[in-house]
Amino acid sequence: MGKVHRLSAELANQIAAGEVVERPASVVKELVENAIDAGASRVAIECELGGKKLIRVEDNGIGMDPEDAQLALDRHATSKISRSEDLAAILTLGFRGEALPSIASVSHLALRTRPAGAPGGTEIRVNGGTVSSVREVGAPTGTSIEVADLFYNLPARRKFLKSDGAESAQISKMVTQLALAYPEVGFTLTSAGRKVIECPPVRGLPDRFYQLYGERDDLVDVAKEAAGIRVFGLVAALAEQGPKRGPQNIFVNRRIVKDKTIAHAIIEAYSVSSVKERSPEVHLFIEMEPDQVDVNVHPTKAEVRFRNQSAVHEVVRRAGGAALGQGPAPELQLRGETVPAAQPVTMSFPGLLGGIYPNRWSPVPVRDTTVGMPASAAWTAPVVAEPRAASSDPSVPPAFAGQAEQPLQGAIGVRPMIPLGQFRDTFIIAIDDEGIAIIDQHVAHERVLFERVMQRLTDGRLESQLLLEPLVVELTASGCQVLLSRTAELDRFGFEVAEFGGNSLRLAAVPALLTPDESVAAVRALAEDLDGLERGTTVEEALKRIAALTACHAAVKANAPLTYEKMAHIIEELRRTAYSTICPHGRPVMLRLTRREIEKNFQRI
Ligand SMILES: Nc1ncnc2c1ncn2[C@@H]1O[C@H](COP(=O)(O)OP(=O)(O)O)[C@@H](O)[C@H]1O
Ligand SMILES: [Mg+2]
Structure with missing residues (x-):
């Protein structure tokens, strides 16, 4: 008996602060979120010494009357939810009623606030969780919260903070994110007297x-x-x-x-x-x-x-x-x-x-910033x-289930197209109802093969082709080692490799997609890639790169005459691939000249 006792409110708040307030940027986040929840259309943030010395957040939101202002500093005091059902669909950023008391318990906090229409404002000062003064002051509509000397009473916590520069950077990142999410709200961030971010309210995300x-x-x-x-x-x-x-x-x-x-x-x-x-x-x-x-x-x-x-x-x-x-x-x-x-x-x-x-x-929804909390519901509804x-x-x-893949507005994909011929033995010219396409035959074929290689790899293994005469590939010692340690994965690609003595490997089978010469090149590339494993290459990445390489080697080349059947085949395959407009290395597969563009230029519209 007598060993268990209740924590003081102060200590309980400090413990909560340990979770909510990790660093100055978390204070900024909580205060700005409160400003947004209060319907502010402008939020000004100011910091000194990376927020360690001072953080000030001022808003033009709904403000608080004297009673609410005092209550807001109590633990579990919130205006945002009241019944447990509210938890099921939260429309505000805050709802836990923890931020203000937590922050106040680990800093010198000054809150100034005035609701619209009230004759005067209220100022409350709190030191390490203890209210030291409450008085009437003149104040603009809205709320200003000043947090000085964060963690002054928790030296262990203060030590964990990074340099002023690093903490400032975290704050900028936080304000940037908040600003992205709320284009209709204007933000300024001043750090050590310098304007770092200045974003007046705008219409939308772009x-x-x-x-x-x-x-x-x-x-x-x-x-x-x-x-x-x-x-x-x-x-x-x-x-x-x-x-x-x-x-x-x-x-x-x-x-x-x-x-x-x-x-x-x-x-x-x-x-x-x-x-x-x-x-x-x-x-x-x-x-x-x-x-x-x-x-x-x-x-x-x-x-x-x-x-x-x-x-x-x-x-x-x-x-x-x-x-x-x-x-x-x-x-x-x-x-x-x-x-x-x-x-x-x-x-x-x-x-x-x-x-x-x-x-x-x-x-961005038009919010009525004069009454109540923001109409987040209107925004989430559609x-x-x-x-x-x-x-x-x-x-x-x-x-x-039952929902067909809906093509995006404007995303046409590749329609059935009829090849007309080649331009300089490198580009396929094809038409459909909506225009003329110029297709890079190599890039298109590469895309198709890459998909196929990746698909087969996901399904199991690539087809292999036994060589009549095994090939011997000389590599570096580590390249050799690394390939031998991954024979099972290589096997999935259709490469059958074995030790040959010295730094050489014996290739008994290669992927059916590749010629023997291309296989040797692929094995060398793979050895090099996997050798860099310690430097962060994963096997999967290396294999994928090989898949791209395999595709690239196996694809029809530029400057190669194609039969009509071959052109039709490439176009048809391309149409089937999910990612048909970019090659695995990011190059475009085709250019289109739209019907509209053609008609406009012939003055038919
Ligand atoms: N900037 C502000 N403007 C108006 N009211 C505020 C502001 N900041 C806090 N409040 C009020 O104080 C309450 C407590 O804030 P807080 O501790 O952050 O908890 P929560 O945001 O989870 O409700 C809020 O519910 C809100 O009513
Ligand atoms: Mg809050």
């Missing part, structure tokens, strides 16, 4: 994106809606050197999240359409009905749980895949505009950021596409 990142033609537009899940945003385009690496900003119902399911789906989208897919830059917004996602999982609300996780995975994967490869073939423009030979496909998608884009991205009856295809998740 404008906000431009404010933050400028013109980016190395990103492609994502837009897909299925099974009640809407995915939109921008992701790194495929490119010769692999997609651009960069921030992975992922939002679910406008909430910044870290989610393994989504991250995995993104990587998968890249891995089927490209040879190199490591940590691509993505800015992805996922929307669903609020009751389809549980946000009450983690104190910082950074993790969420999906009702239908596999549907989310599938829609994100398809959205990414479609964006990376299935977009319309780049359009050839006449009238003096030159089309460079091998530009990344993103170059001439007409109206990428201007035309289709704004319509596809949801317009996604509904009820899952239909179950399908017999086991590979189709139930949520997709």
Whole structure:
């Protein structure tokens, strides 16, 4: 007896602070989220010494009356939910009533606030969780919260903070993410007296994106809606050197999240359409009905749980895949505009950021910032596409059953086309009802073969062809070792390798797709790739690169005359592939001259 006692409110708050407030950027996140929940249209953030000395967040939201202001600093005090049913469909960013008391328990906090219409404002000062003064002050409508000397009373915690520069960078990243999610809100971030971010309110995401990142033609537009899940945003385009690496900003119902399911789906989208897919830059917004996602999982609300996780995975994967490869073939423009030979496909998608884009991205809801909490409901409402009856295809998740793959607006894919002939023995000229296509025969065939190789690998193994006379390949000692340690994987590719003595290997069988010479080249490349294993190459990546190499070697070459049958075959196969407009290395497969463009130039419209 007598050993168990209740923690003081102060200590309980400090413990909660341990979860909610990891670093200055988490304070910024909580305070800005409160401002957004309060319907602010402008939020100004100021920091000194990476937020360790001072963080100030000012908003023009609804403010608080004196009673609410005092209550807001109590643990588990919130205006955002009241019944347990509310937890099932949370429409605000906050709901736990923990942030303010937690932050106040580990800093010197000053809160100034005035609701619209009230004659005066309230100022409350708190030191390490203890209220030291409450008084009436003059204040503009809205709320200002100042957090000084974060963790001053928790030296162990303070020691864990990084340099001022590193903490400032975290804050900028956080504000950037919040600004991306709320284009209709204006943000400024001042750090050590310098304006770091300045984004006045704008109409929608494209404008906000431009404010933050400028013109980016190395990103492609994502837009897909299925099974009640809407995915939109921008992701790194495929490119010769692999997609651009960069921030992975992922939002679910406008909430910044870290989610393994989504991250995995993104990587998968890249891995089927490209040879190199490591940590691509993505800015992805996922929307669903609020009751389809549980946000009450983690104190910082950074993790969420999906009702239908596999549907989310599938829609994100398809959205990414479609964006990376299935977009319309780049359009050839006449009238003096030159089309460079091998530009990344993103170059001439007409109206990428201007035309289709704004319509596809949801317009930002008009919020009434004068009354109550923001109408988040209005914003989350528009996604509904009820899952239909179950399908017999086991590979189709139930949520997709009965839903045919809907082509995206503007994403034509490859229609049945009739080949007319070759241009310079390198390009196939083909027509359909909607225009004329110029197809790079090598790149197109490479795409087709890459898909086929990857498909067969997923299904089992590549067909192998026994050599009458085994080939001997001389390699480096480590190259030799590394291949011998992976004979089982090589076997899946149709390579039968064995030790030959010295640094040589004996090739008894090779993939049926390759000639013996090409097989030797592939084995050498594989040895080199796998040798770099310690430097981060995974077997799968190396194999995929080999798949691309295999495809590249086996594909028809440029400057090669083709029969009509061969041309028809390539076009038909291309039509079947899911990613038909980009080769595995990111080069465009075809250019199109649209019917409209032709008719316009002949003045027929
Ligand atoms: N910037 C603000 N403007 C208006 N009200 C605020 C603001 N910040 C906090 N509040 C009020 O204080 C309450 C407690 O805030 P907080 O501790 O962050 O919990 P939560 O956001 O989870 O409700 C909020 O529910 C809200 O009513
Ligand atoms: Mg909050």
